[in-house]
């Protein structure tokens with residue numbers, strides 16, 4: 001099996017390697033071919049908010065993920081679809097180090113949608129795997145790598161995995177460039193690292209920009225440890241994470257969550273909207289697998305769903321005050 005980093009050279013960028021890999025899979029794997037072809041004709045609509053927008057994608061194939069049963073019993077009863085012995089025979093892999101396999105996701109949201117799955121069946125956990133997330137993002141320039149917490153959108157909470165897709169697909173990346181100088185609250189400004197909090201962005205978001213993996217991990221650790229104290233009954237604090245690399249630095253967006261699914265998911269009849277928000281939704285693309293939901297979803301629904309699944313203002317304030325004070329207490333190198 002090829003090692004990803006060995007396939008990249010001066011003539012071929014990471015993005016080219018990944019897109020060729022996906023093309024080859026579409027040729028040799030009928031399911032992938034059909035579903036990527038289907039993606040070309042999915043319907044999309046846009047909702048404009050102050051300074052940013054949300055895209056809604058109508059994508060029937062994502063019903064598996066949106067409606068996935070992720071309770072303990074259901075997980076114990078099913079064969080894990082990420083374990084090597086259960087994966088489709090047509091699905092090829094590129095190795096990333098010893099621990100991860102890069103796979104083409106046969107139920108795409110992105111034009112090139114990858115799943116990066118652990119070689120071994122171990123639980124989905126963030127902090128111990130955050131360095132790997134940063135390394136993956138740095139290797140996959142042009143792509144954003146996503147982490148969905150075990151209770152925040154992962155459809156295999158028992159098998160460690162990330163996903164990745166083209167960075168220009170989710171509005172969050174462009175929003176961030178605009179909003180960091182307007183509505184973002186600067187929590188820390190250092191030589192290599194800047195950290196912002198966004199509280200008026202429908203969802204709550206903490207964003208890190210850093211050229212240092214060590215400092216990036218320090219900020220992530222401060223965030224994680226404080227958030228963990230605030231959600232002591234969870235395996236890990238509930239979150240989604242997006243990470244990308246460009247021009248020598250990482251951009252990491254952390255979305256602290258308080259609910260796995262909104263009330264609309266569990267409602268019946270007309271009240272129901274089948275949406276199960278994960279990283280892509282928090283990144284600004286709501287994925288709805290049912291026609292009726294795509295047709296009826298309103299701006300108010302989007303505001304309501306985001307506020308139900310994101311932490312509230314009080315908790316976010318506690319979190320940001322703590323991050324600000326820890327980081328400014330000489331934890332990492334300050335700007336002059």
Ligand SMILES: [Zn+2]
Nearest residue numbers: 080083121159
């Ligand atoms: Zn597994």
